[in-house]
Amino acid sequence: MKTKAVRMYGTDDLRLEEFELPQIAENEILVKIMSDSICMSTYKLVKQGKKHKRAPQNIDTNPVIVGHECSGLIVEVGKKWQEQFRPGQKFSLQPALNYMGKLDSPGYSYEFCGGACTYCIMPNEVMELGCLLDYTGDSFFEASLGEPMSCIIGGFHANYHTNKRNYDHAMGTKVDGSILIMGGCGPMGLGAVSYGLQFENKPKRIVVTDISDERIARAREVISEESARERGIELLYVNTDKMADPVSDLMAITGGQGYDDVFVYVPVKEVAEMGDKLLAFDGCMNFFAGPSDSQFKAEINLYNCHYTSTHIMGTTGGNTDDLIEANKLSAEGAIEAAVMVTHVGGIDSIVEATKNLPSIPGGKKLAYTQFDMPLTAIEDFEKLGSTDPLFKKLNDSCKAHKGLWNGEAEKILFDHFEIDPKEL
Structure with missing residues (x-):
């Protein structure tokens, strides 16, 4: 299967490319990424390149897919995991694997696993460690924001x-x-x-x-x-x-x-x-x-x-229990992860947004990876909506939700770009 992905080849060297994924092994899972929010940690990764503690030393010849705040659908399940996972299942990802003393992590270390792509392959260790999590909420973006929310939750629990x-x-x-x-x-x-x-x-x-x-x-x-x-x-x-x-x-x-x-x-x-x-x-x-x-x-x-x-x-990251809590609270509406989001774009916006993240005002930059769309500030929807019917709809939806990105707005985008969120 072909995928389109943002890959890192070295310091400040990000490229949006299309390439062929290998056939999954019996202990792997193929997933379709629907949303990926851009983390400052990815910016630090790109600025450090091979010097980053999670980056492999052969990225110039075997680039890694970046992005780790992602969500989507399971497409194909290897034999080992068929009793636990199923095609069509929504998921969120805990990228902090802490696997056998290794620092390898999705979005930092894997050639075929990361969030800034259309499709990727979850390696065996992700499932072994319980880091591929079922998500029952309606919208994909809240599952993407589960990872940063889990970091926040971890901080509250770790204080003493x-x-x-x-x-x-x-x-x-x-x-x-x-x-x-x-x-x-x-x-x-x-x-x-x-x-x-x-x-x-x-x-x-x-x-x-x-x-x-x-x-x-x-x-x-x-x-x-x-x-x-x-x-x-x-x-x-x-x-x-x-x-x-x-x-x-x-x-x-x-x-x-x-x-x-x-x-x-x-x-x-x-x-x-x-x-x-x-x-x-x-x-x-x-x-x-x-x-x-x-x-x-x-x-x-x-x-x-x-x-x-x-x-x-000091705390950095959250554990799997924190992510489970974040997903549960988001699905119940007990927390509003949308307060983080100020910009929305497509997969084509990820390279420049990541490389320039500190200089872009506002909060979280949310990318939908199944279509192209310029990175756009929610506060600009109203002006753009005066001439563009899509942004008129998005502006009306956000205004009805305290100016926040929301599940209805996500569905408006999917409808506009003719994306069926259930299609594998």
């Missing part, structure tokens, strides 16, 4: 708190505590707000910082303070760039107590140091943002670490 009575750690963010999400009006931060509002360890307060009024305005539009109040949670968006003394002003919100859980969503030294200063007694700071500089450092207060039990950790 201690006590002076014993050495037991209470896992998860603190019940009835204060959460601070720093740099939180980007795509991942908004995902964290959406998840935090329904997390079983219900907080009393979530404070979200940013330095852009424009990003804060969009955040308020998609996740309002009122919607949080209805759940019994105080939600505040603040622009720290307009505060004379951000540490004092943020501390005042808590009555001087500080924040039980701090998540740092931007790899900025000053932000990490500010987060450390804002920790409450037994507060936990999660450095969530992944820096590209291997020597990235920031100063922390070890006096507080000793005397007030503050602690610092």
Whole structure:
């Protein structure tokens, strides 16, 4: 079977190509990719090429398919997996395999497996490790966003708190505590707000910082303070760039107590140091943002670490249980992964979007891989819709859903490009 895929040959060398896939082995599964959202980790992969810890050293002759935030349909099942999987089944993918000490991962390491393509082959280890997951939701894009949501969920579960009575750690963010999400009006931060509002360890307060009024305005539009109040949670968006003394002003919100859980969503030294200063007694700071500089450092207060039990950790990625939870919550409508998405395009948009990801404003860039379409900002749908009936329909649909991408809009795209989402 022929596939069209975005392949990496080296540093900054991405190519959209059509080529023949081999026949699957009895322990492999052929899948049809419907959607793939573009991750900053893929940008880092492309910038590092062979230097990336997950990239094979022979990519110049055996290029890898990039993309790992993908979803689609199972097309053909090898004999080994026929009792567990079936053609036509919707799936989502957990790319963090952690397989026998290897760093190999779909979207980074495989010649025939990645999300930025029309069809690909899932290798045996993906199924062996339970990383090819059944998805029961209506829309494909929510399954694609399950992977980044699983990273967020992993961070909430991995935070911990201690006590002076014993050495037991209470896992998860603190019940009835204060959460601070720093740099939180980007795509991942908004995902964290959406998840935090329904997390079983219900907080009393979530404070979200940013330095852009424009990003804060969009955040308020998609996740309002009122919607949080209805759940019994105080939600505040603040622009720290307009505060004379951000540490004092943020501390005042808590009555001087500080924040039980701090998540740092931007790899900025000053932000990490500010987060450390804002920790409450037994507060936990999660450095969530992944820096590209291997020597990235920031100063922390070890006096507080000793005397007030503050602690610092970092999480990267989520595990399979986190992805299962993300898929379940999305299918139930308990979380809105769509708050991450600001741009939509086709498979032909992936190369340039990936190579220029940090310079493209907004949040997640969502690609549908079965057709060509320029990468387009949702906020531009209205203007484009004045002359293009497709964008008129897409704009009307998004406006009816708080300005968010949604399942109805996905179906409008499929209808327009004559894509049957059930066709294998």
